[in-house]
Amino acid sequence: MSSELICFDHECRARYAITEVLYNCPKCGGLLEAVYGQPAQSVEQWKSLWRARRTSNAPLDQSGVWRYRELIPFLDDFAGVVTLREGNTPLLPGRMAAEYGNLDAITFKHQGFNPTGSFKDNGMTCGVAQALRLGMTRVACVSTGNTSASMAAYASAAGLEPVIFIPHGNIAFGKLAQALEYGAKTIQVEANFDQILALVRHLAERLGIYLLNSINPFRIEGQKTIMAEMLDQRDWRVPDWVVLPGGNLGNISAFGKGLREMRELGLIPRLPRLAVIQAEGAAPFYELMHSRDRTRLHAVEHPQTLATAIRIGDPVSWPKAVLEITASNGVVEKVTEQEIADAKAVIGRCGIGCEPASAATLAGIRKLTSAGVIAADADVVAVLTGNVLKDADYIHQYHTGILKAPDGTPIMPRFGNPPIMLPNNSDEIAAFLSN
Numbered sequence: 001m002s003s004e005l006i007c008f009d010h011e012c013r014a015r016y017a018i019t020e021v022l023y024n025c026p027k028c029g030g031l032l033e034a035v036y037g038q039p040a041q042s043v044e045q046w047k048s049l050w051r052a053r054r055t056s057n058a059p060l061d062q063s064g065v066w067r068y069r070e071l072i073p074f075l076d077d078f079a080g081v082v083t084l085r086e087g088n089t090p091l092l093p094g095r096m097a098a099e100y101g102n103l104d105a106i107t108f109k110h111q112g113f114n115p116t117g118s119f120k121d122n123g124m125t126c127g128v129a130q131a132l133r134l135g136m137t138r139v140a141c142v143s144t145g146n147t148s149a150s151m152a153a154y155a156s157a158a159g160l161e162p163v164i165f166i167p168h169g170n171i172a173f174g175k176l177a178q179a180l181e182y183g184a185k186t187i188q189v190e191a192n193f194d195q196i197l198a199l200v201r202h203l204a205e206r207l208g209i210y211l212l213n214s215i216n217p218f219r220i221e222g223q224k225t226i227m228a229e230m231l232d233q234r235d236w237r238v239p240d241w242v243v244l245p246g247g248n249l250g251n252i253s254a255f256g257k258g259l260r261e262m263r264e265l266g267l268i269p270r271l272p273r274l275a276v277i278q279a280e281g282a283a284p285f286y287e288l289m290h291s292r293d294r295t296r297l298h299a300v301e302h303p304q305t306l307a308t309a310i311r312i313g314d315p316v317s318w319p320k321a322v323l324e325i326t327a328s329n330g331v332v333e334k335v336t337e338q339e340i341a342d343a344k345a346v347i348g349r350c351g352i353g354c355e356p357a358s359a360a361t362l363a364g365i366r367k368l369t370s371a372g373v374i375a376a377d378a379d380v381v382a383v384l385t386g387n388v389l390k391d392a393d394y395i396h397q398y399h400t401g402i403l404k405a406p407d408g409t410p411i412m413p414r415f416g417n418p419p420i421m422l423p424n425n426s427d428e429i430a431a432f433l434s435n
């Protein structure tokens with residue numbers, strides 16, 4: 001099937017070969033996206049084909065991304081694809097979380113079950129496949145944590161050299177540990193995410209390194225399959241809402257594109273409404289969508305939140321995100337540090353757990369149901385983007401009552417569960433456990 005890159009700017013729409021090394025439109029500077037011609041096969045067969053592949057032992061079929069390869073046909077052949085069996089993430093119910101979110105029921109799509117612990121793996125397998133196809137030998141990204149771990153793993157698995165840039169002192173330790181373990185050249189820079197992204201874009205061009213931040217359109221293609229897998233797991237029943245956290249806004253762009261394409265192909269009859277949740281101290285997209293002029297985003301110069309994954313003040317994919325929120329009749333909400341922390345603990349109590357950024361979903365849902373935007377009986381899928389093991393310090397500090405917001409405000413451990421110190425004495429321990 002024919003595939004091309006096209007400028008996202010509706011006034012430009014310049015087209016480029018799928019094999020050009022581009023991140024922005026050379027004509028107007030706009031974002032790029034992959035587009036495809038009409039599929040040769042009947043689309044109705046795809047659903048049974050995808051279902052049948054779940055029992056296959058072929059690596060591509062076992063991948064929760066490449067299983068849906070008909071939706072992302074940008075490669076001519078799949079010989080070079082490296083899969084760590086990404087995707088395949090479960091849909092999980094959470095009774096206490098539903099109650100907390102004022103919902104009859106809730107479904108979590110838990111992307112933290114991915115090989116490196118976040119949804120980034122869905123996109124990275126595609127970004128790395130494109131890097132190989134282009135003959136690149138080095139790949140780079142700036143990251144608040146998850147992207148770096150994911151890129152390091154996939155690049156090393158593919159025999160590419162990963163170079164990672166991270167904001168000094170602002171990355172979860174576990175993520176840094178992963179990047180080191182997977183063999184990435186790891187460079188810490190005294191600047192924030194947005195500043196380093198500008199630097200890395202420049203360096204990538206200068207040194208011929210392939211950039212694998214979510215501005216890369218092939219990462220977006222891979223992340224689309226999160227929605228395909230979710231629908232496949234629900235026997236193609238479209239939820240009323242899909243709720244996700246927003247940082248650089250790559251994921252909302254991917255989900256929206258994937259869902260619109262699936263509707264155009266006739267795989268689903270309608271779109272779910274999309275809700276993006278941001279942290280109050282890093283909410284430029286919330287401000288944009290609540291302003292009259294949606295043509296210019298005002299960056300937050302010093303974004304602040306303990307949810308480091310979404311600590312982004314100048315999200316690159318905002319024009320795509322505006323389209324997806326508008327097309328799906330969606331909404332954007334923002335939540336406080338306290339709200340994120342409490343929602344995270346509630347998700348933990350369900351035996352599920354997630355990282356702080358992911359918990360913004362439930363915090364946002366609670367606000368949106370209280371405001372009457374989401375109905376109590378709505379069919380809601382909340383996407384937990386990352387694993388509970390990220391930010392272990394945060395968890396311990398919350399439960400022991402010493403967690404503080406970036407501005408120093410103490411966060412109350414409303415769902416705190418601190419460890420209990422007891423002497424090495426069976427009577428005392430037995431007395432304690434008998435209460």
Ligand code: F0G
Pocket residue numbers: 118120142143144145146147148214245246247248249250251252309310355357358385386
């Ligand atoms: N949730 C998690 C767990 C993330 O790691 C990220 C982004 C987001 C949500 C936000 O997604 O940027 O597509 O809106 N993390 C990036 C990183 C920036 O470097 O790992 P987005």
